[in-house]
Amino acid sequence: MDHELAVKVRGLSVSYGSTPVLVDVGLTVPVGSGVCITGENGIGKSTLLRCIASLQRPDAGEIEVFGGPPGSTPEFWRAVATTVEPPTWYPGLTAREHAELVCRAHGLDAAEAGVDEALDRFGIGTHADANPPSMSSGQKQRLTLALALLRPSRLLILDEPEQRLDPEGRATVAAMLAAYRKDGGTVLMASHDDAFAAAAGAVVTGMADLVTA
Numbered sequence: 001m002d003h004e005l006a007v008k009v010r011g012l013s014v015s016y017g018s019t020p021v022l023v024d025v026g027l028t029v030p031v032g033s034g035v036c037i038t039g040e041n042g043i044g045k046s047t048l049l050r051c052i053a054s055l056q057r058p059d060a061g062e063i064e065v066f067g068g069p070p071g072s073t074p075e076f077w078r079a080v081a082t083t084v085e086p087p088t089w090y091p092g093l094t095a096r097e098h099a100e101l102v103c104r105a106h107g108l109d110a111a112e113a114g115v116d117e118a119l120d121r122f123g124i125g126t127h128a129d130a131n132p133p134s135m136s137s138g139q140k141q142r143l144t145l146a147l148a149l150l151r152p153s154r155l156l157i158l159d160e161p162e163q164r165l166d167p168e169g170r171a172t173v174a175a176m177l178a179a180y181r182k183d184g185g186t187v188l189m190a191s192h193d194d195a196f197a198a199a200a201g202a203v204v205t206g207m208a209d210l211v212t213a
């Protein structure tokens, strides 16, 4: 176990049917760092993030998140917030009520946690009373990220957080991720936008270079 690492991956392999997608992938993400994985469509970025977030079981390899296997304990899900899978919206609940629900689930008082301020920061304060399915795709993406950042966590795993965001939204989210890291958090994401990654303070790493040492 290495407690200086938020994520340690060694020898990770995943195939879909007879098609190998990840072969002997290795990755280390130090606690407090930001890492952005880039690479062409279909190279396996989402597959890797899903495995690290415990949402997919690899065919082979080792994954440690804060020194333990991903997804096996309540502590894992207290430490890890992810947007790798799109959220499920509860019918009839507004954007604000979704945020309040997230706070309650994590033992936070919604007012003290600053639900309205969080929605404002993400530029969706005027849509707080809207049902998420009625929001635009960019507004839904803003809400998804606001919910992930509202709850306490030590590691954010984000799949293309910049997607569907306008330039101002990208700048806002990049600043939020930089602030999250400044507070001691670790960010692991996949993105096609190097400028966004740089603004978030993340080191860009090509998927093709993630070979187990």
Ligand SMILES: Nc1ncnc2c1ncn2[C@@H]1O[C@H](COP(=O)(O)OP(=O)(O)OP(=O)(O)O)[C@@H](O)[C@H]1O
Pocket (backbone or CB within 6 Å): 016, 021, 039, 040, 041, 042, 043, 044, 045, 046, 047, 048
């Ligand atoms: N459930 C699945 N069943 C079969 N093939 C899959 C499945 N999920 C992904 N793949 C294939 O695995 C490859 C890697 O997909 P993945 O989504 O991990 O790539 P990516 O790098 O995240 O792509 P993008 O940049 O387009 O988001 C692709 O060829 C994809 O078609």
